[in-house]
Amino acid sequence: MGAGTQERPEAQSNESESGPTEITNARVLVTGGTGFVGRSVVRELVARGYTAACVVRDAGRFRSQVSDLPDDRVHAVGGDLFGDGVLEQAAEGVAAVVHLVGIIQERPLRGQTFERIHVEGTARVLEACKAAGVGRIIHMSALGARLHAPSEYHRTKWTAESRVRESGMDWTVFRPSIIHGYDGEFMQMMRAFVCDMTVKSFGFLPAPFPVIPYFGTGQYRLQPVSVRDVAHCFVASLSKPETIGQSYGLGGPEMITWKELYRICRDTIPGAKRWKPIVGQPVWAAKLMARTLMKLPVLPFSMRFNVGQVDMSQEDSVCDIEPVEKAFGIKLRDFRRELNEYAKRIE
DSSP states (O other), rough: OOGGSSSSOOOOEEEOOOOOEEEESOEEEEEESSSSSHHHHHHHHHHHOOEEEEESSSSHHHHHHHHTTTTGGEEEEESTSTTTTTTHHTTTOOOEEEEOOOSSHHHHHOOOOHHHIIIIIHHHHHHHHTTTTTEEEEEETTTTTTOOOOOOOOOOOHHHHHHHHSSSSSSOOOOSEEEEESSSHHHHHHHHHHOOOOEEETTTEEEEEEEEEEEETOOOOEEOOHHHHHHHHHOOOOOOOGGTEEEEEOOOSSEEHHHHHHHHHHHHHHHOOTTTTTTEEEEHHHHHHTTTTTTTTOOOOOGGHHHHHHHHHTSSSSOOOHHHHHHHHOOOOOHHHHHHHHGHHHH
């Protein structure tokens, strides 16, 4: 990006006597920068004149992901949320933090549990940022996050969100529905569902995959939201003081059922088996599989599911998008139109 090589003003946080106004041309800490949403947020930050400081496990891999961005605008701090001094180092000299880290599947042997990543990880980010004098945080939560949700994913997302709201920092919380884009795990899984007739079992054995499965009746609704819109709102909120202390639902303009989503993907993605049946799986059977078969490496990790995911599919993931469209002066992108544009790029 040519503009990235030009001299820019010193990082600054513009304030008035009445409180914070906006953060511009600043260094911003990003957690989860190597993830699907994180990569888009980093690019959006650079495009808007910020410098991104990213906590990453593999700095080499991260640099390859953003090799087209100027080196002086994207800084990698090696480590994770729980490494000694990692967050403290990353938080030095930053004006704000965009906290994106989250998981949908637990890997206890790797220390990746909902409680540890969502709750303890968020607490560590808040502690490090407050110690460094960082006053602004943009936090990724999720639609459906609430205290008594059936899934631990949503319960821990709610606890983390509560910690952010009670932190004393200037916060903005976003709660997206399913986020889509050509390089996202969800659409890559959709491509496998509609295109592949076999999947790797136990990592190397081909196993039949003759149907496109969903849980229950498939009639619960969701609002797929473009990763481009998510990144835009996260970054734009830094320069919008009116978003401080606000929580926004993020979803596309259309509410569609799971069955409709699968039909759209089957009809749109190149190479899809148009005749491949879309088949419902009883909730009780899906939960039984989650507790047994899905504990084994029968399917690729990205295609396995847990009980919480079954529970989450049995409730709507929808929201009123008027507040976010009004606050950011945008029209959220249509899922079908976006999918048509990027379908050939899904790998």
